Amino acid sequence: MELTLWTYEGPPHVGAMRIATSMEGVHYVLHAPQGDTYADLLFTMIERRGRRPPVTYTTFQARDLGGDTADLVIRTIRQAVDRFQPEALLVGESCTAELIQDQPGALAGGMDLGVPMVNLELPAYSKKENWGAAETFYQLVRTLLKAQLPAPGTPKPSPSRWREEGRRPRVNLLGPSLLGFRCRDDVLEITRLLGEHGIDVAVVAPLGARPADLLRIPTADANVCLYPEVAGPVCSWLERSFGTPVVRSVPIGIGATADFLRELHAVLDLALPADLETVEGQPSEAERRSRLPWYSKSVDSTYLTGKRVFIFADATHAIAAARIASRELGFQVVGLGSYSREQAREVRAAAAELGLEALITDDYLVVEKAMAEAAAELVLGTQMERHSAKRLGLPCAVISAPLHVQDVPARYSPQMGWEGANVIFDSWVHPLMMGLEEHLIGMFRHDFEFVDGHRSHLGDGAPASASASTAPSPEEASATSTAVATAAAPAAGTITAAVAVREALESLWTADGEAELAKIPFFVRGKVRKNTEAFARERGLERIDAEALYDAKAHFSR
Amino acid sequence: MEVPNQAIPSMGVSAPPVQPSPADLNPHLHPDLLKESGQREVFCGLTSIVWLHRRMPDAFFLVVGSRTCAHLIQSAAGVMIFAEPRFGTAILGEKDLAGLADANEELDRLVKDLLERRPEIRTLFLVGSCPSEVIKLDLAKAAERLSAQLLNRVRVLNYSGSGIETTFTQGEDNALQAMLPLLPSSDEEQLLIVGTLADAVEDRFRLIFERLGITTVRSLPPRRSTDLPPIGRGTRVLLAQPFLSATARALQHRGATLLSAPYPFGVEGSRDWMAAAATAFGVPLARFAEVVDPLVERGRRALAPHREVLAGKRLFLLPDSQMEIPLARFLSRECGMELVEVGVPYLDRQLMAADLALLPADTQLSEGQDVDRQLERVRAARPDLVLCGLGLANPLEAEGIATKWSIELVFSPIHGCDQAGELAELFARPLRRRALLQLS
Numbered sequence: 001m002e003l004t005l006w007t008y009e010g011p012p013h014v015g016a017m018r019i020a021t022s023m024e025g026v027h028y029v030l031h032a033p034q035g036d037t038y039a040d041l042l043f044t045m046i047e048r049r050g051r052r053p054p055v056t057y058t059t060f061q062a063r064d065l066g067g068d069t070a071d072l073v074i075r076t077i078r079q080a081v082d083r084f085q086p087e088a089l090l091v092g093e094s095c096t097a098e099l100i101q102d103q104p105g106a107l108a109g110g111m112d113l114g115v116p117m118v119n120l121e122l123p124a125y126s127k128k129e130n131w132g133a134a135e136t137f138y139q140l141v142r143t144l145l146k147a148q149l150p151a152p153g154t155p156k157p158s159p160s161r162w163r164e165e166g167r168r169p170r171v172n173l174l175g176p177s178l179l180g181f182r183c184r185d186d187v188l189e190i191t192r193l194l195g196e197h198g199i200d201v202a203v204v205a206p207l208g209a210r211p212a213d214l215l216r217i218p219t220a221d222a223n224v225c226l227y228p229e230v231a232g233p234v235c236s237w238l239e240r241s242f243g244t245p246v247v248r249s250v251p252i253g254i255g256a257t258a259d260f261l262r263e264l265h266a267v268l269d270l271a272l273p274a275d276l277e278t279v280e281g282q283p284s285e286a287e288r289r290s291r292l293p294w295y296s297k298s299v300d301s302t303y304l305t306g307k308r309v310f311i312f313a314d315a316t317h318a319i320a321a322a323r324i325a326s327r328e329l330g331f332q333v334v335g336l337g338s339y340s341r342e343q344a345r346e347v348r349a350a351a352a353e354l355g356l357e358a359l360i361t362d363d364y365l366v367v368e369k370a371m372a373e374a375a376a377e378l379v380l381g382t383q384m385e386r387h388s389a390k391r392l393g394l395p396c397a398v399i400s401a402p403l404h405v406q407d408v409p410a411r412y413s414p415q416m417g418w419e420g421a422n423v424i425f426d427s428w429v430h431p432l433m434m435g436l437e438e439h440l441i442g443m444f445r446h447d448f449e450f451v452d453g454h455r456s457h458l459g460d461g462a463p464a465s466a467s468a469s470t471a472p473s474p475e476e477a478s479a480t481s482t483a484v485a486t487a488a489a490p491a492a493g494t495i496t497a498a499v500a501v502r503e504a505l506e507s508l509w510t511a512d513g514e515a516e517l518a519k520i521p522f523f524v525r526g527k528v529r530k531n532t533e534a535f536a537r538e539r540g541l542e543r544i545d546a547e548a549l550y551d552a553k554a555h556f557s558r
Numbered sequence: 559m560e561v562p563n564q565a566i567p568s569m570g571v572s573a574p575p576v577q578p579s580p581a582d583l584n585p586h587l588h589p590d591l592l593k594e595s596g597q598r599e600v601f602c603g604l605t606s607i608v609w610l611h612r613r614m615p616d617a618f619f620l621v622v623g624s625r626t627c628a629h630l631i632q633s634a635a636g637v638m639i640f641a642e643p644r645f646g647t648a649i650l651g652e653k654d655l656a657g658l659a660d661a662n663e664e665l666d667r668l669v670k671d672l673l674e675r676r677p678e679i680r681t682l683f684l685v686g687s688c689p690s691e692v693i694k695l696d697l698a699k700a701a702e703r704l705s706a707q708l709l710n711r712v713r714v715l716n717y718s719g720s721g722i723e724t725t726f727t728q729g730e731d732n733a734l735q736a737m738l739p740l741l742p743s744s745d746e747e748q749l750l751i752v753g754t755l756a757d758a759v760e761d762r763f764r765l766i767f768e769r770l771g772i773t774t775v776r777s778l779p780p781r782r783s784t785d786l787p788p789i790g791r792g793t794r795v796l797l798a799q800p801f802l803s804a805t806a807r808a809l810q811h812r813g814a815t816l817l818s819a820p821y822p823f824g825v826e827g828s829r830d831w832m833a834a835a836a837t838a839f840g841v842p843l844a845r846f847a848e849v850v851d852p853l854v855e856r857g858r859r860a861l862a863p864h865r866e867v868l869a870g871k872r873l874f875l876l877p878d879s880q881m882e883i884p885l886a887r888f889l890s891r892e893c894g895m896e897l898v899e900v901g902v903p904y905l906d907r908q909l910m911a912a913d914l915a916l917l918p919a920d921t922q923l924s925e926g927q928d929v930d931r932q933l934e935r936v937r938a939a940r941p942d943l944v945l946c947g948l949g950l951a952n953p954l955e956a957e958g959i960a961t962k963w964s965i966e967l968v969f970s971p972i973h974g975c976d977q978a979g980e981l982a983e984l985f986a987r988p989l990r991r992r993a994l995l996q997l998s
Binding site: 010014033036040044048049050076095126128 | 600672955
């Protein structure tokens with residue numbers, strides 16, 4: 001028994017729903033009690049789907065349990081097949097139905113349905129959503145391709161058979177699904193990228209595929225495992241059974257996209273284009289297809305140097321993010337982890353490369369604690385981390401499922417390929433303050449204008465007492481300005497006091513102190529004066545000379 | 559207190575006398591109740607936790623169930639309340655299924671850990687789920703055992719929110735019932751408002767009742783889980799929510815009198831709901847009019863602009879929260895909408911008596927659901943607006959049918975004369991929006 005407050009993944013049958021709903025012509029009969037239909041809203045709300053998921057629930061109740069729930073299953077399957085006329089049927093059960101052991105898949109097997117049927121056995125008490133999606137996709141492909149299985153001992157097809165057949169090479173894109181992160185746009189981006197290299201896409205699945213499309217999977221020269229969480233098992237099976245090679249580089253980020261293209265060309269026995277050649281480990285020309293490399297080199301990005309970034313996501317996006325952050329944006333990765341236990345080994349390896357120990361957990365509180373302890377300045381995570389980061393006051397970009405409706409944007413925003421790298425640059429850097437802006441705000445940090453968010457020139461004015469109070473902390477200062485805003489009447493007295501304090505402070509400056517201050521650019525001068533005075537007051541200095549000014553400068557540059 | 563002899567007349571002109579009983583109902587009033595069974599697009603009772611935990615900030619709701627239960631509550635609650643929530647799920651693993659003895663030990667350990675982390679918790683609800691019911695994990699015994707261990711620190715109660723036994727809002731009914739044995743007995747004269755209300759709405763009602771001269775007003779559930787109202791012969795129960803059948807009956811067994819009234823949605827419903835209390839407490843008609851008439855007047859003014867949008871529009875209510883009948887009554891009588899079909903998860907004629915009596919005589923009621931068949935009726939009828947759950951809203955919108963999400967109704971303050979305008983606005987907004995958008 002395990003206490004869960006919020007969970008990264010749903011139960012495995014939700015993974016099966018993701019496969020069914022991603023496809024066309026597939027229907028899923030789910031033996032489940034009232035309430036389990038909640039999962040429909042993941043698709044209709046988060047993905048804004050204009051159609052109900054193709055799922056029929058048996059909706060059994062307590063009073064059915066004494067009677068014949070098996071009969072309810074059979075009736076429901078029959079009605080669903082009649083009503084929806086699917087091209088393939090998935091039959092399975094949710095956690096409660098698993099306990100009553102009606103074995104709906106076996107029942108369906110005994111019915112003459114006239115369509116291919118997959119009996120899904122997804123252990124609800126030990127497995128989770130991504131596993132369920134991968135298993136469902138694998139079982140469905142396996143069931144549909146049974147008739148095409150080559151006889152044992154059949155030689156592997158040559159990955160360069162396209163040449164003999166006088167056609168362009170073609171690959172399958174496997175793994176994109178609903179409720180995955182930006183899959184819709186990744187498919188477009190990768191299809192375009194492949195097209196530029198003269199490679200066709202045979203089948204994209206499960207997203208948008210029909211059962212008939214899955215029958216064409218063996219016609220491809222290679223399988224691209226775009227999302228290992230969903231397509232890992234099916235790609236391995238296709239490699240074992242059909243001898244189809246698998247491209248396993250996931251093209252997220254500049255280096256990874258180049259690696260992907262190189263692996264793809266090698267697998268298909270295609271000549272590597274000149275712009276993908278690397279000379280003495282130098283980046284290849286092709287990488288300039290994205291703006292990320294130049295944006296990252298441009299001076300405004302200097303402030304990104306060494307930013308402490310904490311990464312937690314599904315394995316695919318976590319590993320990709322760690323590589324981009326450390327090698328392409330110059331961040332310092334201070335934490336790396338994933339909730340994908342199935343890919344824990346790969347995440348651990350990626351973390352070890354960065355001198356870190358990977359955090360493999362599905363407890364978001366453990367993640368939040370690690371995030372706080374790592375003193376992160378930027379969080380790259382899921383919706384869970386977005387909320388944790390908000391609590392900790394940290395900027396955050398969402399890079400992986402689980403999603404919120406806002407992670408399914410209207411605009412084109414892939415993560416993969418060259419354009420994906422552009423999107424990543426923008427979406428990770430924007431939560432941070434821009435370079436010069438951050439520099440200036442750092443300098444003006446203690447000014448009242450910046451204490452409680454940005455003030456507007458339209459109103460409020462200066463809180464009169466702010467300069468008089470001794471080095472207010474941001475909280476105190478905001479309390480002060482609130483007090484001033486609500487009690488304007490006694491302000492006159494405060495102003496008089498403030499003037500007195502101002503005069504007293506000004507008298508502390510020696511001639512060389514003033515001279516040194518005058519050398520400081522005007523737009524920072526007031527700030528430096530104020531900081532130096534605060535420093536002098538704190539130290540009980542009687543005079544502010546040039547030395548004191550430099551001491552103060554050193555003090556505030558901490 | 560004397561038994562009142564002056565009943566305050568209801569606004570609902572076609573309403574029967576103030577105390578209707580099932581026998582008073584003409585069985586032919588709504589002749590063709592459609593009973594359906596099949597796939598239900600309805601949440602289970604666990605979902606009630608989403609508002610119950612906010613009502614009682616010193617209570618924790620621990621679902622003993624599966625990952626599905628945890629995922630359900632999280633998805634239903636969305637990100638509205640993402641924080642360290644005062645609910646969680648003890649997820650059963652394979653080991654727990656193998657041996658119930660171990661499951662009990664595990665539960666005790668987990669509760670101990672949880673309460674150490676949350677020392678402010680005074681009441682812990684162990685909430686049964688489909689899997690815990692099916693494996694017959696005895697949560698009543700667990701609650702007893704843990705209560706003894708945590709004596710004087712935390713009360714441990716249990717109830718079922720499982721989908722095989724409860725729909726959506728029935729979870730609150732079961733939670734309240736679980737609290738009843740803890741209620742002290744007293745024959746003190748009091749008005750007991752039963753059912754979760756938004757705090758602000760509740761304060762407003764209390765103020766109005768005070769002005770009416772009803773001095774002792776208490777609520778169930780209370781704002782603090784330990785601040786339990788007494789119960790006995792002097793208790794007059796006014797139900798604020800239409801889904802508390804079992805609680806209402808249990809309160810009657812403890813000697814309380816159940817006041818019959820329409821539910822306090824809309825001006826008329828709210829006014830008659832207060833009138834039922836006023837009559838029971840012998841509030842003079844003049845006093846009632848003095849206090850309530852201005853509210854009625856103001857409520858009507860707030861309603862007027864929305865009535866303009868809603869009048870004559872055809873409404874189809876899919877079963878969801880049990881609020882459908884009183885809402886249909888409000889939308890038809892006060893907003894002028896035509897009712898195509900009023901679906902409810904289950905029909906409790908006694909609890910709905912006053913509202914049913916105010917529905918147009920030819921209203922098509924349906925009980926239960928076979929969602930595909932019901933959607934066929936929706937498509938055939940082409941209503942102007944459909945009240946439905948989140949799983950159905952976008953698919954219907956994509957077919958060109960305007961919808962109102964029903965879940966908003968259990969989270970928004972919609973009770974009382976002062977809220978009548980807002981309640982109507984919730985239904986008018988989708989229609990206004992469609993009128994605004996110049997898109998194909």
